Amino acid sequence: MRAIRKADIRRLTTETYKLDGRSLEGVLRRDATDGRLSINGVAIEQWLAGEENKEISLLVIPSESDRPVETQTCNTCGREYTGSSCPYCREVRYRLRGG
Numbered sequence: 001m002r003a004i005r006k007a008d009i010r011r012l013t014t015e016t017y018k019l020d021g022r023s024l025e026g027v028l029r030r031d032a033t034d035g036r037l038s039i040n041g042v043a044i045e046q047w048l049a050g051e052e053n054k055e056i057s058l059l060v061i062p063s064e065s066d067r068p069v070e071t072q073t074c075n076t077c078g079r080e081y082t083g084s085s086c087p088y089c090r091e092v093r094y095r096l097r098g099g
Helices: 003-018 044-049 087-096
Strands: 028-030 037-039 071-073 080-082
Touching: 037 044
Parallel strands: none
Antiparallel strands: 028 037, 071 080
């Protein structure tokens, strides 16, 4: 697992909370007795029941992947970066907003 991938997942989780969403992190396991899937002991079906009859988006992102992290070129500054956004431009935006 690469630290960049984990950091991107954490950022996405933070954005989920800003959108009044919920996230559940942990190891997905199937119960040997009843065959139900759970994450950290929380049954997936039970966890999703609160969203019944609502339009939702369900994202499944494995924390570990053998796929190499792709290098991208920023459309704003032209620098190469890995991750979901250019760290240089993100820092500049943060600084300009007075954060």
